Amino acid sequence: MDGRRHDVLRIASKSIWKERFTRNFEFYCPMCTTPRRIGMHPKPGQPIHFVQVGLTAFLVALLAREALPWIEWKGLVSFVPLWIGFEMVYRARVRAKVTCSKCGFDPILYLVxxxxxxxxxxxxxxxxFAEKGIPFPGSEAENDAARSRPAAAIAPAGSAKSRAVSEDSEAPEVEA
Structure with missing residues (x-):
């Protein structure tokens, strides 16, 4: 009886809703599959962001009202330029954090x-490579995947196929 109750409680405790946003955004690098975590969501626009920029705009409007009485509460329009500045800084910080430190992959640059x-x-x-003192392999390297042939495509020297090809290629042309 106690085991059944435990199972029911375990099932009931699982949420049927999607997982909510957490402060640590986790993902895998698409190039090297390294697990990555940044301490911010990649897109601005979370409710806390609106609250922060809204409070800042309110304080700017309050200070503008005291310094320049003719502005009154029109200073609340400062929300728009403050949001633009916030979003530019936020996206720059995200871009700096999502670049993989292991392989150098920048997903935002890849999209562009x-x-x-x-x-x-x-x-x-x-x-x-330069930090380790190892020469960087050039494009003419032997292990270049675009130029090298797979091992299965290379026939051994003694096989019938290679002899037939070599006999055809070495045979002189006969005029008819």
Whole structure:
């Protein structure tokens, strides 16, 4: 009886709602699959953000009303430029935090321009190789995946297929 009650309580304690926002936004780096965590949500617009900017706009309007009496409560319009400034700073902070420290992948740059993202990753790895004193492999490296053939495609020298190809390629052309 006690075991059944425990199961019912365990099932009842699980939420049927989606998990709410937590302060630590967790994700995996798409390049190196390293688990990442930043201490802020990637998008501004949480209720606390509106409260913070709203209180700041209220204080600015209050100070403007005292300093310049002709403004009165029109200073509350300062919410718009304050929100624009807040969002610019917030997005810059997020962009600085989401760049992977292990592989140099910047997801925001990848969304804008893939080639720039590739060159940024190569620059990151060049810098990491230089720190360790290891020469960075160039594009003509032997292990370049775009140029190397898979091992299954390379036939052994003694196989019938390689002899047939070599016999055809070495045979002189016969005129008819």
């Amino acid at each position: 321009d893939v080639e720039k993202a590739r060159s940024a990753i190569q620059d990151h790895w060049r810098k990491r």
